[in-house]
Every structure is written in structure tokens, then in C-alpha cells.
Amino acid sequence: MPELELDLTVNGRRITRHVDPSYRLLDLLRDDLALTGTKEGCGAGECGTCSVFVDGKLFKSCLMPASKAQGTTIETIEGLSRPGELTPVQRAFHKTGASQCGYCIPGMVMAATSALRENPAAGIEEIKERMGGNICRCTGYTKIFEAVEIARDVIAGTLPETALNPELTKTSYIGHNTRRLDAPSKVSGRLKYAGDMEMQGMLHMQVLRSPHAHARISRIDTSKAEALPGVHCVITCDDVPGEDGFGVFVHDQPIMARGKVRHVGEAVAAVAADTVRIAREATKLIAVEYEPLPGLYDPEEALRPGAPVIHDYAADNVVKHIPLRKGDIETGFAAAELIIEERFSTQQVEHAYLEPEAGIAYVDHDDVVTVISPSQNITHHRHMLSTIIDKPINKVRFIMSPVGGGFGGKEDMIYQGMLALSAMKSGRPVRLVFTREESIMASAKRHPSRTSYRMGLTKEGRITAVEFSMLSDGGAYGMSSEGVMRKAAILSCGPYEVENIKVDTTVVYTNNTPSGAFRTFGGMQAQFATESMMDMAAEKLGLDPFEIRRRNMMKAGSRTHTQQTLNSASIDRVLEAAETASRWEAGPPNVRGANRSDLDGPDTRQPCTLGARFNEARHQIEKAKVAS
Amino acid sequence: MKRKMRGRGVAASWYGIARTATIDRAGAWAELDDGGTAKVLTGVTEIGEGILTLLSQVAAEELGVKPEQVTIGDNDTARSPEAAHAGATRQTYMIGNSVALACREAKARLFDEIAQAWEVPVEDLRSFDGFLWAESTNKRITMEEAVALCKKRGVVPVGSGSFTAHGTGLDPVDGHGSPWQAYVFGTQVAEVEVDTITGEVQVLGIWAAHDVGRAINPRGVEGQIEGGVVQGLGQALMEDYQTSEGHPVTHGFAKYILPTSLDVPQINSVIVEDPDPLSPLGAKGIGEPSLIPTAPAVMNAIYDAIGARIRDLPATPERVLAALHEKRRADAQTA
Ligand code: FES
Ligand code: FES
Numbered sequence: 001m002p003e004l005e006l007d008l009t010v011n012g013r014r015i016t017r018h019v020d021p022s023y024r025l026l027d028l029l030r031d032d033l034a035l036t037g038t039k040e041g042c043g044a045g046e047c048g049t050c051s052v053f054v055d056g057k058l059f060k061s062c063l064m065p066a067s068k069a070q071g072t073t074i075e076t077i078e079g080l081s082r083p084g085e086l087t088p089v090q091r092a093f094h095k096t097g098a099s100q101c102g103y104c105i106p107g108m109v110m111a112a113t114s115a116l117r118e119n120p121a122a123g124i125e126e127i128k129e130r131m132g133g134n135i136c137r138c139t140g141y142t143k144i145f146e147a148v149e150i151a152r153d154v155i156a157g158t159l160p161e162t163a164l165n166p167e168l169t170k171t172s173y174i175g176h177n178t179r180r181l182d183a184p185s186k187v188s189g190r191l192k193y194a195g196d197m198e199m200q201g202m203l204h205m206q207v208l209r210s211p212h213a214h215a216r217i218s219r220i221d222t223s224k225a226e227a228l229p230g231v232h233c234v235i236t237c238d239d240v241p242g243e244d245g246f247g248v249f250v251h252d253q254p255i256m257a258r259g260k261v262r263h264v265g266e267a268v269a270a271v272a273a274d275t276v277r278i279a280r281e282a283t284k285l286i287a288v289e290y291e292p293l294p295g296l297y298d299p300e301e302a303l304r305p306g307a308p309v310i311h312d313y314a315a316d317n318v319v320k321h322i323p324l325r326k327g328d329i330e331t332g333f334a335a336a337e338l339i340i341e342e343r344f345s346t347q348q349v350e351h352a353y354l355e356p357e358a359g360i361a362y363v364d365h366d367d368v369v370t371v372i373s374p375s376q377n378i379t380h381h382r383h384m385l386s387t388i389i390d391k392p393i394n395k396v397r398f399i400m401s402p403v404g405g406g407f408g409g410k411e412d413m414i415y416q417g418m419l420a421l422s423a424m425k426s427g428r429p430v431r432l433v434f435t436r437e438e439s440i441m442a443s444a445k446r447h448p449s450r451t452s453y454r455m456g457l458t459k460e461g462r463i464t465a466v467e468f469s470m471l472s473d474g475g476a477y478g479m480s481s482e483g484v485m486r487k488a489a490i491l492s493c494g495p496y497e498v499e500n501i502k503v504d505t506t507v508v509y510t511n512n513t514p515s516g517a518f519r520t521f522g523g524m525q526a527q528f529a530t531e532s533m534m535d536m537a538a539e540k541l542g543l544d545p546f547e548i549r550r551r552n553m554m555k556a557g558s559r560t561h562t563q564q565t566l567n568s569a570s571i572d573r574v575l576e577a578a579e580t581a582s583r584w585e586a587g588p589p590n591v592r593g594a595n596r597s598d599l600d601g602p603d604t605r606q607p608c609t610l611g612a613r614f615n616e617a618r619h620q621i622e623k624a625k626v627a628s
Numbered sequence: 629m630k631r632k633m634r635g636r637g638v639a640a641s642w643y644g645i646a647r648t649a650t651i652d653r654a655g656a657w658a659e660l661d662d663g664g665t666a667k668v669l670t671g672v673t674e675i676g677e678g679i680l681t682l683l684s685q686v687a688a689e690e691l692g693v694k695p696e697q698v699t700i701g702d703n704d705t706a707r708s709p710e711a712a713h714a715g716a717t718r719q720t721y722m723i724g725n726s727v728a729l730a731c732r733e734a735k736a737r738l739f740d741e742i743a744q745a746w747e748v749p750v751e752d753l754r755s756f757d758g759f760l761w762a763e764s765t766n767k768r769i770t771m772e773e774a775v776a777l778c779k780k781r782g783v784v785p786v787g788s789g790s791f792t793a794h795g796t797g798l799d800p801v802d803g804h805g806s807p808w809q810a811y812v813f814g815t816q817v818a819e820v821e822v823d824t825i826t827g828e829v830q831v832l833g834i835w836a837a838h839d840v841g842r843a844i845n846p847r848g849v850e851g852q853i854e855g856g857v858v859q860g861l862g863q864a865l866m867e868d869y870q871t872s873e874g875h876p877v878t879h880g881f882a883k884y885i886l887p888t889s890l891d892v893p894q895i896n897s898v899i900v901e902d903p904d905p906l907s908p909l910g911a912k913g914i915g916e917p918s919l920i921p922t923a924p925a926v927m928n929a930i931y932d933a934i935g936a937r938i939r940d941l942p943a944t945p946e947r948v949l950a951a952l953h954e955k956r957r958a959d960a961q962t963a
Contacts, residue, residue: 046881097847100855101676128889135881138676140854141892143847169757173685174909177847178695180681182674213874264874295874324803345940346923348869349862350884368706376675377713382705400703400714403675407859408715410675440884441876445869486798487648490807495642503803511874517715519859520916523643524923531639531924532939535931545638545928549815554642562798564806570839570902571813575640577837577898578815584638589928591935593635599819600634604833605894607632607821 008069010035011079023066025059026050029076036196037077037106037189039404041135041354042436048134049103049354051110052076058114060133077106077189080113089113090187091164092151093144094179100138102186103354103404107134109187112148120156124149125606137352137405194373194401195358195433202360203232203272205422205432206279207415208286209442210261210268213297213511214308215290217260217268224285225271230278232426234286236269239421242390246413248380248517249482250319252311255388255417260293262310263476263511265441267415272422272430295511299450299473302508310476310509317509319474320482322489324503324561332465332500336456340536344453344529348473349446351518355404356439361419362429368395369420374403376410388417389424396420408517409443412479444479444516447472447507449488449525455533461541461548465500466493470526474507475514480521481507488522493561494530495571496552501561535589544586546579629934633822634832637928640815641920644808645793645904645913646718652793654722655709658687658730660738660778660785664758664771665697668730670723671711673702677915678848679719683727685844686909690731692755693771709788717913718793720844721810721904726791728908733787741778741785791907810904812912814838816857816921819893820929824952827945831861831891831926837898841912846899853897853918860922862887865942 003018010033017032026043029035029052041049043062050061053075081087086094089112099105108131115122115130122130127148128141136144153159169176185191222234237244237258244258245251257268269286273279294308301307302317309315333339359373369389375381378398386396403410415432422430434442454467470488474481485505492503505522507515538548554560554569578584585598593599646652656670668687674680684698691698702708711723735755743750748762755761761768769777778785798805819833836853843849866885870877878884903910927938936951 042881044880044882097678097851100678100851128892131889133888135886135888137859137886138855139851140856140858140895141889142854142895143851145889145892171756173689173695174842174844175846176685178681178685178845180678180848181684181696182680264871264876297871297873322798322803323801324798326802326804343939346863347867347941348871349867350869350878352867352881352884352886370706374675376715377672378703378705379671379710379712394706397704397706399705400672403714406675406714411713411715436881437879440869440879446863483648486807487644489803490644490648490798491642495640495813512871513869513874513876519856520643520919521648521716523641523916524860524863524920527639527641527920528924528927528941531641531921532927532937534640535637535924535928536937549638549640553640561803562807563802563804566811567905568902569811569813570900571640571642571815573900573902574813574815574837574839574898577900578638578817578835581837581896581898582636582817582819582833582835584636584817589637589932591635591932593633593929593933594630596634596636596932598636601833603835603894603896604819605892607830607832608890 004067006066006070008071009073011076019066021067024062025064025066025069026061028066029061035076035078036192039103039106047354048111049107051107058111077109086184086188088154088164089151092147093187094183095164096143096147097180098139098143098147099180099183099186101403101405102191104134104136105186106189108136108144116152116155122152135354137354191402193355193404194360197360199360199362199429202429202431203274203426204276204279205270205272205419205430206276206283207267208269208283210257210264210266212261212290212292213264214293214295215261216293217257217288218291219289220269221287222269225282228278228282228285230274231282232272232428233422234269234271235418235421235425239425240388242388244388246384247478248411248480250478253477263513267418270418270422272426297510297512299471299508299510302510310511314509319478319507319509320485321504321506322485324489324501326561326563327500329465329467329500329502333456336464337459338457338540339454340533341454342533344451344532346449346525346528348448348515349518350440351407351409353405353407353409356434356436357415358433359416359419360429360431361423363423368397369424370397371416371420372399372401373416374401374410375416376406381413381416384413385417385420389420407519411517412444414442441513444514446518447484447515447522447525451529453529453533455537457537459541461543461551463496463498463552466498468492468503470505472507473510473512473515475510475512477514479514479516481515484522488526490562491523492526494527495554497554497558503561539589542588545589546575549575629824631823631825633824633933635929635933636817636819637925637932638815638817639921639924639928641917642811642813643717643917645721645810645812646808647716647795649797649805649807650795652718652722652795653790654711654726655790656726656730657709658734658787660691660734660775662775664693664775666691666693667699667701668727669701669708670727671708672714673700675714677852678845682720682724682844682848686724686728687731690728691735692760693758717915717917720911720913721907722791722793724909724911725907726789729789729791730787733789734785737783737787738774738778738785741781741783742774745777809906810912812839812917814917814921816925818925818929820926820933822930822933822948824934827949829865829930829943829948831893834893835896836918837900838914838918839900839902840914841904842901842910843899844911849899849914850897852914854895856918857895857922858887858892860919861891863941864923864926868942
């Protein structure tokens with residue numbers, strides 16, 4: 001393909017480059033100029049991690065063809081300040097703790113810088129709107145807003161520069177707001193995530209994924225792919241030298257599909273080649289013959305007799321069932337003066353960490369198979385990989401690269417095995433970086449749940465019995481399902497002491513995208529149901545929602561749902577703290593929103609009508625111009 | 629009913645700290661290094677939550693140096709001790725405590741040598757923020773000098789620590805067992821505005837009170853609460869991963885909707901400290917628990933505003949309108 005010649009100015013330097021005409025500005029910056037502070041979170045203009053200035057205007061560099069950058073002046077995160085220095089915006093991010101995983105942060109700093117360049121007097125509402133194109137999955141945005149406001153005031157001179165200094169301590173570092181040690185590397189874009197790393201002689205991997213939800217694989221022919229110039233190796237399950245299988249609780253997932261595929265997007269084969277493009281071409285040359293099998297897409301169907309079987313070892317499709325029994329619910333319901341029965345459901349949720357999965361593997365001079373990746377569980381991963389590649393533990397090494405958001409989603413070893421195998425087969429370092437679409441289809445989600453709930457209470461609001469049953473869709477592989485069900489069961493009935501309970505949580509296999517670990521590990525799904533029930537009961541009994549919770553809450557000496565005796569329980573304190581802080585007006589939860597006196601306080605934000613704040617800001621600027 | 633209706637709701641929650649229904653363990657090594665700096669090695673750390681900073685604060689406090697003088701080498705199964713995984717709200721509790729224990733051992737080595745050199749009782753020695761001194765004497769040196777003196781006496785001040793949390797498994801029949809040794813509790817209040825024509829819900833305020841045991845870095849705790857609340861809000865109102873016959877339908881961020889800066893309520897965090905009696909630091913954790921009460925608090929608030937109960941997440945505008953329609957139909961029947 002003919003190369004494109006480009007002349008442009010990047011961070012103050014004139015640059016001439018010959019590039020692939022399919023390049024985006026983002027590729028030019030990252031791959032050719034090694035400016036990896038600009039990140040690729042989605043490649044589709046939706047996340048803002050790739051934000052740069054083009055001729056002074058904020059742009060998403062993933063959306064701009066490199067050819068369009070001809071003759072422009074580009075400024076990236078690396079160009080905002082000299083090495084070792086930080087701008088007031090960056091220092092303010094450091095000060096407030098605005099960076100967590102840091103993956104969104106270079107883009108956020110660019111967007112914040114742009115907002116303050118466009119309007120140095122921007123109010124918080126305008127700042128929010130101007131930064132609305134940048135997603136952060138970690139921080140809840142709050143500390144970012146705080147940082148931008150401080151930076152604005154320091155730049156304007158209405159706050160002294162010392163506002164950016166660290167807080168001092170005289171007595172202790174415990175309880176001290178020590179600034180994040182990793183913030184300077186994150187706000188300046190210096191921190192290298194796995195996808196930013198390069199090694200000498202490094203190859204690029206692409207993965208061939210299943211287009212079927214459930215199918216038998218009768219044949220895989222890799223010969224055409226192997227013959228493509230630039231391809232170093234193609235791997236399938238046949239390249240696994242040891243005992244194949246990984247998973248957090250049950251090792252039911254092969255490194256690549258073995259005999260059949262169980263969900264759309266499952267890895268079937270992988271190619272390591274000189275470039276990403278050659279590797280991608282080669283995956284298209286791999287011939288796979290599938291015989292589609294009947295699929296299961298609903299957890300209730302999975303339990304029906306005669307349902308298709310997803311894993312031979314689990315003929316009933318049940319991954320795990322956790323029962324809890326305490327007291328006697330018949331007695332408990334007999335003593336109840338009010339019985340409420342309800343059903344609840346929660347959806348499958350994507351982690352949406354902004355850093356897509358990425359990693360590099362190599363075999364070192366001592367024959368140690370090494371994998372660098374944002375793995376949340378390097379200890380367990382090395383155990384599993386050592387069995388899979390049949391090497392002693394000290395010949396397997398996992399290094400955890402900076403994690404651009406995990407939330408449980410990077411606990412599963414869904415690609416590190418492929419990297420290791422291809423590094424072993426090719427003798428070269430191999431890197432794989434997922435696209436956003438790949439990340440979404442191949443990684444685990446939060447377990448969706450369906451819960452039937454029966455709760456008995458006395459007139460005074462004391463819970464006498466709970467019958468709780470949750471069914472969850474674990475998808476194609478076990479991953480963390482067992483643990484998620486266990487935690488859902490243990491926490492099910494909430495922070496309340498209940499004498500009589502019958503709790504069952506069950507997770508089944510289907511041919512949906514697997515469910516796995518996700519922040520709260522089942523605790524959220526279960527307690528959503530319980531906390532909804534508490535309010536429904538409070539309404540029926542005419543009780544304030546805090547009051548009904550107090551009447552049932554655990555105390556020191558309480559026996560939990562698993563019959564553990566608690567030494568202490570701070571639920572009384574957190575209830576009181578939330579009640580006081582929110583200036584809660586007591587009363588039953590009987591749709592009294594229209595008459596409450598505790599609404600719309602200074603500790604709430606104003607509702608937003610998009611664009612209104614811009615108009616208001618413009619109006620103010622116009623007014624100021626007229627006045628001056 | 630007016631077009632825009634407001635309401636408030638509350639939800640409480642609880643959570644266990646560290647791995648569930650099993651024994652949990654983590655290890656760390658520490659060394660007081662030249663120049664009064666320190667090295668700490670442990671097997672797993674940062675996934676964005678701020679644990680690196682927290683560990684450097686713990687090491688600084690235990691050793692008597694400054695957090696920025698602590699180097700944390702980590703995350704390498706071939707070079708650092710086992711600390712297992714970054715999850716289960718276990719990092720502050722498991723790794724924080726193992727680092728504290730490792731540092732105590734390293735400091736004890738140093739203090740033994742200094743006490744002998746100065747001929748003072750070891751119990752009288754203190755160190756903080758780069759200085760070491762003996763109480764009720766005028767003996768005071770920098771940590772740099774202290775480490776040099778220790779090494780001149782032939783001793784490298786190193787230490788190791790291992791921390792255990794004694795969870796037990798659950799009985800397979802009735803589930804009895806002690807899954808965790810430390811529990812945290814939380815309560816959140818949500819204030820919402822519901823547009824009864826479009827069904828859109830805006831969360832305007834969250835008051836989040838969480839017990840964290842002991843807040844080692846209060847700003848970091850707030851960051852975890854704010855992040856958890858906004859993920860909870862996403863699950864409550866918009867996020868919905870969907871498949872059709874196993875094929876992902878929401879395969880990019882154009883289809884999979886995430887909370888942005890415009891969706892964020894004012895978040896008012898209240899940190900409650902009920903120290904853990906079973907560990908050196910007393911700190912417990914906050915990573916996961918902060919997410920739990922948000923969705924039910926928001927659903928209870930929606931009910932308070934419009935009298936429609938959302939039982940199926942997320943409460944998208946379509947679902948809110950459907951629930952409102954259902955309520956109006958039911959109200960008309962009873963009227
Ligand atoms: S907006 Fe460009 S990578 Fe997401
Ligand atoms: S800090 Fe924003 S995505 Fe992690």
C-alpha cells in the first residue's frame with residue numbers, strides 16, 4: 001500500500017512521517033511517535049481517552065484520519081508541560097486525588113485544559129458539560145470537578161498557588177490525605193499500561209473468535225494462515241502441552257475452544273505476526289468447521305429436564321447451589337402479621353474499565369515464561385498457567401502491569417494463556433491488545449439475577465422469617481460464579497438479624513456471555529431485593545424506613561444468616577450518620593415526595609437540562625463583554 | 629401530578645472484608661534503606677484504588693519516614709512474596725496489615741542496634757517523619773543517620789510480615805460458618821427528580837455513610853465512595869448488557885450507556901470509623917461496599933416521588949413510564 005507523507009507540528013516540533021494511509025491520528029501519535037499518553041479506550045469517539053488538541057481545539061484522535069492532520073499543529077498530554085513539571089490543572093488533579101486507575105486521566109486533563117482555555121471563568125455546570133465527552137469509570141467524577149475548579153481559581157489568581165501544595169502533618173500519616181504517589185505519572189500520561197509497552201522483536205497477536213453461541217468444532221485448518229508472510233505462529237488448543245483449563249473456582253474453560261464453543265466471542269485460535277494487520281488478515285485465513293448445537297439463553301430453561309448440556313461434567317447445567325438454613329421458616333411465617341411476596345431482577349452489567357485487556361508475554365533467558373498484563377490475580381494465574389503449560393511454578397512468572405480499571409473483570413485469565421503459548425511457540429515477545437468490542441464480548445459481566453422474596457413481619461416491624469431464592473445466569477463458563485453465589489447467600493437478608501431463614505442461590509450455565517467477578521460479587525444483587533422489601537414493609541406498617549431498619553438491625557452478639565456471632569456491628573452508627581447528614585424528615589415511605597421539607601438542599605445539585613448551562617454561560621460572557 | 633416529581637429513599641447494607649468463607653493470607657517484606665528511605669515488597673497492589681499510597685503511608689508511619697521515601701516493588705510473582713489478588717475489598721486489610729507487620733520487624737532491628745549504641749532502653753526510642761530520637765534525652769538523629777549507624781554495626785534492617793484472616797467455610801447443608809472476621813456496614817440516602825413525561829430520573833444528591841474501620845487516607849476513602857456510588861447509579865438507571873441468542877447487542881459504548889459527568893449527583897460522604905480489633909491497623913475496607921446501597925436507595929426514592937415501584941433494574945425511562953402507567957391504571961381501578 002502506498003504510504004502517506006505527512007508534515008505536521010507535534011508538541012512544538014516539526015515532524016515529517018510516512019505512514020499507512022489507514023492510520024488514524026491516534027495511531028500516528030501512539031505507534032509512530034511513541035506518544036502513548038494518548039489512550040485508546042474505545043476507538044469510536046465515545047470515551048475521550050484519546051483527546052488531543054488539533055490547532056488548539058479539543059479533538060478525539062481516534063476519529064481523525066491521519067491524513068487530515070497534514071499541516072496541523074497537534075498538542076498531546078506530553079506537550080502540556082516540560083518533563084518533570086506539571087501544569088496547574090495537572091497539579092490540581094494530583095492534589096484532589098482525581099486520578100484512580102488513571103486510564104481516562106490524560107484525556108480528562110486535556111478536556112479540563114480545553115474547558116479552561118475556552119472559558120477561564122467557566123462555572124461548575126459549564127465545566128461538567130464541556131467534559132461530558134470524557135468517561136471515567138473509577139472516580140465518580142467528583143474529585144475531577146473539584147480539581148478543575150481549583151485549577152481555574154489558581155490560574156485566575158483568585159486562589160493562591162499554595163492551594164496546590166500537599167497537606168502537612170505533624171503527628172501521623174494515618175488519617176492523612178497523603179497525595180497519591182502515582183498521580184504525577186498518571187496526570188502527565190507517563191505511566192505505561194500493558195498496551196503502551198513494547199519489546200525488541202515483539203510480535204502482535206490477533207484472536208479468532210467464535211461467531212456461534214454453541215457449536216461443535218469438527219475441524220480447524222490453520223495452514224493458509226501459517227503460510228501468510230509475516231505470520232510467526234498460529235495456535236489452537238492443540239498447542240497446550242499440559243492440562244488445559246482455567247477458572248476461579250472450577251477449571252472448566254480451555255485456553256482456546258476445545259471440541260466446541262460455548263459462547264459468541266470465545267477464543268478459537270490466535271495468530272502472532274509482525275504487525276497487527278497481518279495477524280488480523282491471517283485470522284481470516286483460518287478455516288473452522290462448526291456444527292451448530294441447540295443453545296441455552298435463559299437460566300430457567302437451563303434447569304428444564306432435557307435442556308441442552310453445556311458442560312459434560314454438569315449434566316443439570318448447575319454451576320453451584322448455595323443453601324442457608326437457620327431456625328424454621330414455617331414457625332416464622334406463622335408468627336408473622338404481615339407477609340410480603342415479591343420478585344426482583346437485576347441485569348447483566350459490563351465492567352467498562354477504560355483500559356481494554358492487553359498483555360505481553362515472553363520467554364526469558366532462564367526459560368521463564370513471563371506474562372505482563374493487568375491481571376487482578378497474578379498468584380492464581382501463575383498456578384493455573386504452570387499446570388496448563390506443564391512447567392514448574394518457578395518457570396512461570398506473572399507481572400501485574402498498571403491496571404486501567406478492573407472492578408473484578410480482570411480476575412479471569414482469558415487471554416494470558418494464549419500469549420504464553422504463542423511466545424513459547426514463536427520464541428519472540430508477543431503483545432495482544434483487545435479492541436473495545438472484543439473486550440465487551442469476551443470478558444465476564446456482573447451476574448444478572450432473578451429473586452423471589454417472601455418476608456414475614458410483626459406489626460411492630462420485626463422480621464420473623466425470610467424465604468429468599470435467587471437464580472442467576474452464569475453464562476458459558478464457571479469463572480467466579482460459585483463465589484458470587486456464596487456471597488449473595490451470605491449477605492442475602494441484609495444487615496438484619498432474622499431468626500428464621502431459608503436462602504437458596506443457584507447459578508447455571510447458558511450460552512450467554514459469561515458472568516464473573518464484579519465489585520460486590522453478588523452482594524449488590526441480593527441486597528437490592530432486601531432493601532426494596534424493607535421499604536415496602538415500612539410503607540405497609542406505617543413506619544419510617546430508618547426506624548424499620550433499626551428495629552431489625554444486627555448488634556454486637558447478633559447471629560448472622562450463617563449463624564456467626566458478631567463481636568460488633570456499626571449499622572446503628574451508619575444509619576444515624578446518613579439520617580443526620582441528609583437532614584432526613586421522618587415518616588413512612590408512602591409517596592410523600594411532593595410534601596417533603598428536606599428536599600433541594602445546598603448539598604444537592606441542580607437538575608440538568610442539556611445546553612441550558614452553556615446558554616447561561618454565553619449570556620454571562622456577553623454581559624461581561626458589554627459591561628467592559 | 630406535576631411533570632417533575634422529587635423524592636428520597638434510603639438503603640442500608642453490609643459486607644465482609646477479605647476472601648470469603650476461607651482463610652486469607654498475605655505477605656510482605658520491608659527494608660529500611662540508605663538515606664533513610666524504605667523498600668517494601670508485596671505481591672499485588674494498585675488497581676486504581678490508591679493502595680500504593682495507602683501502603684506507603686502505613687510503611688512511613690510504622691518506620692518513621694515520609695510516604696514519598698517509600699518505594700513499593702510489587703506485582704511480580706517471581707520477585708515478591710505472595711499477597712494473592714486485588715479484589716474482595718481485601719487490599720487495605722490483608723496487605724496493609726502484612727506491610728505493617730513487616731515494617732515493625734524491620735524497625736525493631738534498627739531500634740535494637742540504636743538502643744545498644746546509645747545505651748538507652750529500646751522502649752524509649754521513637755521515629756517519625758525522618759527522625760529518630762530517645763524520649764527524655766537530647767539524642768535525636770535523622771533516619772538516614774540511623775540506618776547508617778545500624779549498618780556500621782553490621783546489621784541490615786529488614787523484616788517480613790504475614791497477615792491472616794480466619795474465615796471458615798460454609799456447611800454444605802445449612803450454610804453455617806464464619807465467612808469473615810471483619811464486617812462493614814453502610815447506609816445511603818438518595819434524592820431524585822423524576823420527569824413523569826419522559827420517565828427520565830436524575831439523581832441530585834447522595835448521602836453515603838460507610839464504616840471503614842479506620843480511614844488511613846480519608847480522601848482516598850471518599851474517592852472509593854464516589855466511584856462506587858456512580859457505578860451503582862449506572863446500574864440503577866442506565867447500564868444494561870444485552871444479548872440476543874447469545875450475540876452481544878450492546879457491543880460498544882454507543883450502545884452500552886455509562887454515567888458521564890452530567891449524571892453525577894452531589895455526593896456527600898460520611899466516614900464512620902469502627903476499628904477492627906483483630907488487626908494491627910484497625911482499618912477494614914470500602915472498595916466494594918460503597919456500591920451496594922445506591923441502586924435500592926434510588927429505587928426507594930423513585931417510589932417516594934411517583935409511587936411506582938421498580939423491581940427490575942435498570943430503571944430506564946421506558947420502565948419508569950411503564951410502572952407509572954401501571955400505577956395509574958391500578959389507582960383508577962381502586963378509585
Ligand atoms: S473516544 Fe477515542 S478512543 Fe474513545
Ligand atoms: S481514573 Fe478514570 S477511568 Fe480510571
